[in-house]
Amino acid sequence: MRIFAIAGIPIRLNPCFALMIAAYIAAGLGPQVAVLCVVVIAHELAHLLVARTCGVEVIGIELFPFGGMAKTGGMPADEPVVEAVIATAGPLNNFLLYGLGLAVRGLFGDTDLVSFYLDATMSLGLFNLLPALPLDGGRILRAFVARSLGYSPATAVLSRMGKAVALGLLVWGVYSALAGNLVPNAFAFAFFLYAAGRHEIEASRFLVVSALMAKRRALVKKRVMPLERVVALGALTVAEICPRLSPTRHHVVTVVNDSGHIVGQLWESELLDGFFSGRGGLTLEELVRGGPRDRGDPPDRTHGNAG
Numbered sequence: 001m002r003i004f005a006i007a008g009i010p011i012r013l014n015p016c017f018a019l020m021i022a023a024y025i026a027a028g029l030g031p032q033v034a035v036l037c038v039v040v041i042a043h044e045l046a047h048l049l050v051a052r053t054c055g056v057e058v059i060g061i062e063l064f065p066f067g068g069m070a071k072t073g074g075m076p077a078d079e080p081v082v083e084a085v086i087a088t089a090g091p092l093n094n095f096l097l098y099g100l101g102l103a104v105r106g107l108f109g110d111t112d113l114v115s116f117y118l119d120a121t122m123s124l125g126l127f128n129l130l131p132a133l134p135l136d137g138g139r140i141l142r143a144f145v146a147r148s149l150g151y152s153p154a155t156a157v158l159s160r161m162g163k164a165v166a167l168g169l170l171v172w173g174v175y176s177a178l179a180g181n182l183v184p185n186a187f188a189f190a191f192f193l194y195a196a197g198r199h200e201i202e203a204s205r206f207l208v209v210s211a212l213m214a215k216r217r218a219l220v221k222k223r224v225m226p227l228e229r230v231v232a233l234g235a236l237t238v239a240e241i242c243p244r245l246s247p248t249r250h251h252v253v254t255v256v257n258d259s260g261h262i263v264g265q266l267w268e269s270e271l272l273d274g275f276f277s278g279r280g281g282l283t284l285e286e287l288v289r290g291g292p293r294d295r296g297d298p299p300d301r302t303h304g305n306a307g
């Protein structure tokens, strides 16, 4: 349900959260819920305003019982740093709001609501910096890890961290409930984090393909790219190695057999041609040797023009 828009960015309220707000208001917690909404909306708004400045399509904000979600179009796959900048904006905004809250407290004195606001904005900023997907800290870290590991392995590692955080939250939720302090949001958020970790892995497959498509244009766009030499086992398939290509470097792959002897060399363009022409199932050794069907005699690529 759309409630309003700020700077042209629509803000929607999830129906579950709408019911929860009504329950909190009925329980006399209206001011606290209002403070939480302001803090969460400001966090998500910071992400989206920076995204818009970076030229990324902005869809809107949705508020859930466990917090907010800023929705954007696809991130530029050949510029992972853009995602990191957008992710940093949220927690940074919380820390700026915390400073503002301290100034207000200094000028007008402390109240329960001001203390609640300070705790809420600091907790949101710190929690989001945990190095786990889909949290902001995970996105920031992925941008840097993806440069060397590639999107797919980086996403897998950081999504596993997200699941670990979800389990930690679940244990904490159960522990708090047994101690007589039930926090329903902890369970909702643990469930969300766990499910979102799986979603990130699925989404990363799309991201990998768009990253590879962006790679084909990257050299033309950037004109000069650093060259990275890697060594890979000939038994790896083209589909397995392509997602490991760094989005910011051009690669030359030296292919070796099980005993470590060099079989040949592949340029990134050959790998991408293989991937996009439906030959992702070929092993690197088959590609070097010309493939089982579409090439003739194996060319001698061992001393290629890598110079």
Ligand SMILES: [Zn+2]
Pocket: 043, 044, 047, 087, 090, 091, 128, 136
């Ligand atoms: Zn965030």
